Amino acid sequence: MKEKSVLIVDDDLHILIAVSTILNDAGINVLTAESGDECLKIIEAGFYGVVLMDIMMPEKDGWDTIREIIRTGKENGVVIVMLTAKDTPDEKMEGLQEYVLDYITKPFEADEFVRRVSRYLKYIHD
Amino acid sequence: MIKLKFDPGNLIIIGSSTGGPITLESILKNMPVLDAAIIIVQHLPSHSVIPFCEHISEQTEMEVRIVVNGEDLKSGKIYITPAEYHLTIKNSFKLLINHGEKVNFVCPSIDVTMLSLEKNSQQKKVGIILTGMGRDGSNGLLHMRQIGAITIAQNLSTCAIKSMPSSAISNGSASLVLKPQEIHEFLETFSHKQMA
Numbered sequence: 001m002k003e004k005s006v007l008i009v010d011d012d013l014h015i016l017i018a019v020s021t022i023l024n025d026a027g028i029n030v031l032t033a034e035s036g037d038e039c040l041k042i043i044e045a046g047f048y049g050v051v052l053m054d055i056m057m058p059e060k061d062g063w064d065t066i067r068e069i070i071r072t073g074k075e076n077g078v079v080i081v082m083l084t085a086k087d088t089p090d091e092k093m094e095g096l097q098e099y100v101l102d103y104i105t106k107p108f109e110a111d112e113f114v115r116r117v118s119r120y121l122k123y124i125h126d
Numbered sequence: 127m128i129k130l131k132f133d134p135g136n137l138i139i140i141g142s143s144t145g146g147p148i149t150l151e152s153i154l155k156n157m158p159v160l161d162a163a164i165i166i167v168q169h170l171p172s173h174s175v176i177p178f179c180e181h182i183s184e185q186t187e188m189e190v191r192i193v194v195n196g197e198d199l200k201s202g203k204i205y206i207t208p209a210e211y212h213l214t215i216k217n218s219f220k221l222l223i224n225h226g227e228k229v230n231f232v233c234p235s236i237d238v239t240m241l242s243l244e245k246n247s248q249q250k251k252v253g254i255i256l257t258g259m260g261r262d263g264s265n266g267l268l269h270m271r272q273i274g275a276i277t278i279a280q281n282l283s284t285c286a287i288k289s290m291p292s293s294a295i296s297n298g299s300a301s302l303v304l305k306p307q308e309i310h311e312f313l314e315t316f317s318h319k320q321m322a
Contacts, residue, residue, distance in 0.1 A: 077173075088287070089259055093259045095231045097232055097258060097260060098171055098209070098232055099171050100259075101147060101170075103144050103287050116148060119147075119151075122180075122181070123174050123177035123181075124177075125177070
């Protein structure tokens with residue numbers, strides 16, 4: 001059986017490394033994707049867990065990626081949390097409120113971040 | 127002939143969206159059993175409703191349940207609106223759910239629930255709008271204020287997303303603006319006043 005994990009989706013390699021390190025140090029299993037399309041492929045392959053989604057990415061941004069997850073019916077095994085530098089979401093979030101459990105802005109406080117992600121992992125039943 | 131009158135009890139309605147689960151955790155942590163029913167309208171995908179109920183149950187001694195169509199409100203319980211259903215309240219105590227078109231881009235809609243409330247001098251009411259995107263809840267909270275409820279918006283600096291409470295503050299519907307811990311303290315005080 002696969003283990004529930006956290007999938008970090010961000011086009012900034014430094015962010016992927018930094019966030020992965022924080023979560024790995026807390027004993028959380030982590031995968032990374034550098035684009036919306038790579039995220040979709042990982043979910044298609046059977047990922048289940050928490051998706052930490054950046055908003056501003058080239059080609060497919062975070063909102064379009066979430067819409068594609070929903071359109072393909074792959075949202076059941078995932079909890080979506082935005083992890084972004086944008087203080088305020090833009091209007092493209094309209095209609096996605098029900099699918100985005102939390103909105104965390106970078107930079108963040110590591111202990112509280114790990115606490116929240118750990119809490120949302122409990123939303124995924126094995 | 128003796129005429130029995132149903133006591134609808136006191137009612138707290140909390141509308142919440144993105145960032146709501148963690149905010150509700152702060153509000154309800156160690157909350158004793160209140161002399162009021164709490165209804166939570168949280169925007170959620172259907173597969174997250176049961177884990178959300180478990181999350182809330184861990185915080186408080188109050189019984190937490192997903193609304194069953196047609197049931198009556200009972201004081202001391204927390205009612206979670208199921209995903210993809212709007213919740214209305216008939217005669218101040220009967221809970222009715224129905225599939226419907228999305229309102230304000232969402233179902234359940236906080237506005238739908240709050241706007242269904244009727245003025246009832248026997249029932250003290252509190253309406254609360256927490257963090258979230260959009261303006262769902264601001265019309266409903268205004269209605270609640272107009273029928274005599276105490277109305278609260280979450281302090282904007284404590285919100286994951288400010289627009290829902292900001293909208294409720296802008297339209298004049300919020301009589302108080304409080305941080306999550308202050309909302310906890312307010313609800314305890316409100317409940318104790320009712321019991322006194």
